[in-house]
Amino acid sequence: xxxxxxxxxxxxxxxxxxxxxxxxxxxxxxxxxxxxxxxxxxxxxxxxxxxxxxxxxxxxxxxxxxxxxxxxxxxxxxxxxxxxxxxxxxxxxxxxxxxxxxxxxxxxxxxxxxxxxxxxxxxxxxxxxxxxxxxxxxxxxxxxxxxx
Numbered sequence: 001x002x003x004x005x006x007x008x009x010x011x012x013x014x015x016x017x018x019x020x021x022x023x024x025x026x027x028x029x030x031x032x033x034x035x036x037x038x039x040x041x042x043x044x045x046x047x048x049x050x051x052x053x054x055x056x057x058x059x060x061x062x063x064x065x066x067x068x069x070x071x072x073x074x075x076x077x078x079x080x081x082x083x084x085x086x087x088x089x090x091x092x093x094x095x096x097x098x099x100x101x102x103x104x105x106x107x108x109x110x111x112x113x114x115x116x117x118x119x120x121x122x123x124x125x126x127x128x129x130x131x132x133x134x135x136x137x138x139x140x141x142x143x144x145x146x147x148x
Contacts, residue, residue, distance in 0.1 A: 017122060020081055021081070022081050025078055027077040037125075039111040049122050051087040054086070092114075112125050
């Protein structure tokens with residue numbers, strides 16, 4: 001377990017990241033979620049991440065209450081990511097400890113978060129699965145035997 005305490009995002013993140021722009025429609029976004037089976041996409045504009053759009057953001061378009069009646073389906077599907085994305089989002093750097101990532105994920109119930117480098121550029125994404133793999137490697141039989 002001590003091995004996990006030293007792990008950083010840069011050694012465990014997913015480097016190949018699929019992004020979307022704010023102009024992507026809900027119809028296109030729904031297809032992307034189905035195709036890629038990701039939980040969220042960073043929203044990329046002019047070389048920077050300007051937000052995050054998640055499956056929950058997508059689904060929220062279809063929620064209605066007596067105060068908020070849902071417009072026709074085709075109208076909803078034409079809405080753009082800019083209308084539903086989260087522009088204030090949590091991100092981490094490549095040097096962030098996985099223990100910090102784990103705490104952020106648990107505290108904020110986040111499935112994944114962008115990894116932003118010192119130049120404010122997207123370096124990757126860190127997901128629950130990435131953290132779980134690092135935890136499994138850190139607690140494998142070889143590591144436990146050496147921890148004696």
